Amino acid sequence: MSYFDRTTSVTDLGGGRYDAELDGGWKVGGGLNGGYLLATVGRALRETLAPAGKPDPISVSAYYLSAAVAGPAQVAVDVRRDGGSTAVVAADLVQDGQTRLTVLATYGDLDRDADDVQTTATEIELPPREECVGKDHLPPPFRDMAPLLSRFDALQDPAHTGWAVGEPDHSGVLAAWFRLQDEREPDPLSLLLTCDALPPVLFTHGRMGWAPTIELTVHVRAKPAPGWLKVRHATRNIAGGMFEEDCEVWDAGGRLVAQSRQLARVPR
Amino acid sequence: MSYFDRTTSVTDLGGGRYDAELDGGWKVGGGLNGGYLLATVGRALRETLAPAGKPDPISVSAYYLSAAVAGPAQVAVDVRRDGGSTAVVAADLVQDGQTRLTVLATYGDLDRDADDVQTTATEIELPPREECVGKDHLPPPFRDMAPLLSRFDALQDPAHTGWAVGEPDHSGVLAAWFRLQDEREPDPLSLLLTCDALPPVLFTHGRMGWAPTIELTVHVRAKPAPGWLKVRHATRNIAGGMFEEDCEVWDAGGRLVAQSRQLARVPR
Numbered sequence: 001m002s003y004f005d006r007t008t009s010v011t012d013l014g015g016g017r018y019d020a021e022l023d024g025g026w027k028v029g030g031g032l033n034g035g036y037l038l039a040t041v042g043r044a045l046r047e048t049l050a051p052a053g054k055p056d057p058i059s060v061s062a063y064y065l066s067a068a069v070a071g072p073a074q075v076a077v078d079v080r081r082d083g084g085s086t087a088v089v090a091a092d093l094v095q096d097g098q099t100r101l102t103v104l105a106t107y108g109d110l111d112r113d114a115d116d117v118q119t120t121a122t123e124i125e126l127p128p129r130e131e132c133v134g135k136d137h138l139p140p141p142f143r144d145m146a147p148l149l150s151r152f153d154a155l156q157d158p159a160h161t162g163w164a165v166g167e168p169d170h171s172g173v174l175a176a177w178f179r180l181q182d183e184r185e186p187d188p189l190s191l192l193l194t195c196d197a198l199p200p201v202l203f204t205h206g207r208m209g210w211a212p213t214i215e216l217t218v219h220v221r222a223k224p225a226p227g228w229l230k231v232r233h234a235t236r237n238i239a240g241g242m243f244e245e246d247c248e249v250w251d252a253g254g255r256l257v258a259q260s261r262q263l264a265r266v267p268r
Numbered sequence: 269m270s271y272f273d274r275t276t277s278v279t280d281l282g283g284g285r286y287d288a289e290l291d292g293g294w295k296v297g298g299g300l301n302g303g304y305l306l307a308t309v310g311r312a313l314r315e316t317l318a319p320a321g322k323p324d325p326i327s328v329s330a331y332y333l334s335a336a337v338a339g340p341a342q343v344a345v346d347v348r349r350d351g352g353s354t355a356v357v358a359a360d361l362v363q364d365g366q367t368r369l370t371v372l373a374t375y376g377d378l379d380r381d382a383d384d385v386q387t388t389a390t391e392i393e394l395p396p397r398e399e400c401v402g403k404d405h406l407p408p409p410f411r412d413m414a415p416l417l418s419r420f421d422a423l424q425d426p427a428h429t430g431w432a433v434g435e436p437d438h439s440g441v442l443a444a445w446f447r448l449q450d451e452r453e454p455d456p457l458s459l460l461l462t463c464d465a466l467p468p469v470l471f472t473h474g475r476m477g478w479a480p481t482i483e484l485t486v487h488v489r490a491k492p493a494p495g496w497l498k499v500r501h502a503t504r505n506i507a508g509g510m511f512e513e514d515c516e517v518w519d520a521g522g523r524l525v526a527q528s529r530q531l532a533r534v535p536r
Contacts, residue, residue, distance in 0.1 A: 058510070059483040059531050061329040063356050063372045065349045080370055081333045086482070088331050090358075090370065102348055102358065104331045104372055106482050106531075113509035116534075118473075120440055121504035172388055205386075214354070214374050215327040217485050219531050221507055236389035237524050239489055241381035242326070244527055256505050259512055261529055263327050263374075263487050266384075 002184035003151060004193070008040045010047060016077040018044040022095070024070035028148040029210040031067030034101070035196030036148075038062050038216065041091050041103050042192045044075035049107045054087050056110040056188045060103060061217040068093070068100040085112060110188060110223045117222075123250050124230040126157050129177050133161045152197060153179045154231075160204055168206035174198050175232040178249075186224040186251065194231060195247045195260035201233040202243060202266065209267030214242065216262035227252030241266050270452035271419060272461070276308045278315060284345040286312040290363070292338035296416040297478035299335030302369070303464030304416075306330050306484065309359050309371050310460045312343035317375040322355050324378040324456045328371060329485040336361070336368040353380060378456060378491045385490075391518050392498040394425050397445050401429045420465060421447045422499075428472055436474035442466050443500040446517075454492040454519065462499060463515045463528035469501040470511060470534065477535030482510070484530035495520030509534050 001009075007023035026036040042057050049055065078090045086108040093100045126132065132155035135143060142164065143149055155177040162169045178194055180186070186194065195218045200211040230250040235243045242263055249258040269277075275291035294304035310325050317323065346358045354376040361368045394400065400423035403411060410432065411417055423445040430437045446462055448454070454462065463486045468479040498518040503511045510531055517526040 059331075061331075061372060061483065061485060063327075063329075063348075063374060065356055080331075080367065088333055088370070099348065102356070102372060104329060104370060104483075106331060110508065116507060116509055118506040119504065215329065215372075215485065215487075217329060217483065217529070219483075219510075219512060219529075221505060221510070236387065237489060237527065238386040239384060239524070240378065241384060242487075242489070244487060244489075256507070259505065259529075261485070261487075261527075 002180065002182040004180050004184050004190060008043050010040065010044045010075060012047055016048060018047065018075040020073045020075055022068055022070050022073050025147050025151060028146040031069065033148050033196065034064060034213045034216060035193040037068055037093055037101055038196065039189055039193040041075055041093050041101065042189050044077055045089055045091060045105055045107055046189060048077045048079065049087050049089065052082055052087060053109060054107040056108055057192060057220050058086065058106045058108045059217065059219050060105040060192060061215065062101045062103045063215050064101045064213045065099045068095060071095065085109065110220065114222060119256050121256055123254055124175055124232045124248065126175055126177060126230055129155050131158065132156055132177060133158050138164055151181050154198060163203040163206060168204050171204050172201060172235045173232065174201050174204060178229040178231045185226040186229055188220045188223060191220050191224065191249055191258040192218050194229060194249055195258055198231060198233050200264065201235045201245050207267055211264045211267055214263045214265065216260065218258060218260040220258050222255055222257045224251035224257040225253040238266060270448065270450040272448050272452050272458060276311050278308065278312045278343060280315055284316060286315065286343040288341045288343055290336055290338050290341050293415050293419060296414040299337065301416050301464065302332060302481045302484060303461040305336055305361055305369055306464065307457055307461040309343055309361050309369065310457050312345055313357055313359060313373055313375055314457060316345045316347065317355050317357065320350055320355060322375040322377060324376060325460060325488050326354065326374045326376045327485065327487050328373040328460060329483065330369045330371045331483050332369045332481045333367045336363060339363065353377065378488065382490060387524050389524055391522055392443055392500045392516065394443060394445060394498055397423050399426065400424055400445055401426050406432055419449050422466060431471040431474060436472050439472050440469060440503045441500065442469050442472060446497040446499045453494040454497055456488045456491060459488050459492065459517055459526040460486050462497060462517055463526055466499060466501050468532065469503045469513050475535055479532045479535050482531045482533065484528065486526060486528040488526050490523055490525045492519035492525040493521040506534060
């Protein structure tokens with residue numbers, strides 16, 4: 001079993017309650033990666049809704065209340081409506097009696113109408129992978145701060161990696177090839193992680209440090225084809241101590257498979 | 269009192285429960301406008317959190333479960349975390365025992381760090397208002413379908429109004445000057461409405477009809493200055509029977525005051 005599948009697995013206790021064991025390998029900065037936590041909740045939702053023919057996250061919104069740590073956690077799922085082709089569901093991830101994140105989501109079946117595509121967005125352009133910048137090129141302080149970086153390959157577009165050597169390009173853009181550890185192929189669940197896996201886009205403005213997520217919504221728009229993903233983060237409005245971070249994920253077949261936006265705090 | 273303030277008002281019953289009277293003047297297509305419902309919930313959240321110094325919506329995510337109708341409704345508010353400078357809160361809007369929408373939100377004080385602005389997004393460009401297309405220019409079928417249209421002035425950029433005369437421009441873009449009825453000045457609460465007030469952007473692709481919202485998240489990024497707002501909707505990914513609709517709202521001072529995204533169903 002892949003590292004991703006093992007560390008996001010949940011045990012069904014019945015009645016919409018699941019046990020999880022959060023894994024320290026997803027640590028970054030002050031806590032566990034928010035995308036990892038979202039994928040773990042997403043798996044509990046999948047377990048709940050797959051029997052009803054709604055295995056796939058379509059829209060998932062998370063509000064982050066406190067920093068999660070490695071160790072036991074519980075997911076509590078509440079199906080708010082299940083009718084027609086989709087279900088709306090609420091869920092909390094709880095540790096030691098503290099809610100870490102609270103989630104609303106719509107689940108359904110992404111095989112429905114899958115061939116109806118009218119995308120005017122243009123695919124992310126990246127240099128060949130051998131010209132991109134992997135984690136081995138990052139200065140040791142970044143690698144030591146983030147065990148997360150060993151969970152996947154993110155081969156970054158060198159046009160936007162100046163921040164790593166003290167020369168931020170002030171573009172507000174990051175882009176990378178992305179593949180999970182163990183060559184685990186992407187699926188709708190892993191996309192929840194992928195949308196929050198790259199460094200904070202504020203790094204490109206030279207504003208380093210932990211940028212806690214206030215809210216993150218992921219729209220999974222199609223099942224991804226096997227192979228490398230292309231991921232792009234962008235921010236256009238740093239204001240009031242907060243910034244938005246938009247993310248697009250394109251699959252190996254050239255399809256836009258996920259769109260997300262988060263609101264996060266500017267590092268102090 | 270303005271129409272907006274009167275029809276979004278709530279009565280505090282104590283214990284996080286509020287009574288509302290949903291107003292038929294916000295009707296459009298198959299139900300009441302989703303932005304109006306969100307603003308009504310937003311007002312109940314404001315009543316709950318203003319005493320704690322957190323009067324302003326910062327991020328609000330709504331999942332729409334069933335179509336609301338004119339008449340009595342209840343809002344149930346549950347404060348999930350209140351500490352530091354923000355609070356996270358959950359709320360349901362309920363009618364006749366049916367949940368119409370369920371909401372997660374972060375509230376705070378938009379006067380904090382209000383002068384810290386580093387926006388790289390470019391302001392919406394619109395022709396002068398006298399060259400734009402108001403509701404009086406819409407064919408009667410549109411006006412009759414939507415009492416909503418009398419609640420505000422939306423003076424649309426004529427570059428994108430071909431759909432109204434059977435000549436859709438296939439741009440995926442709509443833009444308009446916006447002002448509430450009664451010249452009611454914009455505030456953070458009314459921005460929740462403004463982000464969902466224009467026609468569905470799919471009209472520009474000639475795909476007419478009711479486009480039910482699955483999920484809508486609004487980030488209020490600053491308190492708007494008095495005067496006309498500029499609003500722009502755009503979609504870039506119609507696929508799988510769904511489309512995203514991004515919205516930006518700029519105020520009379522040239523500031524980006526709200527960013528939203530919704531996922532909605534393509535009309536059948």
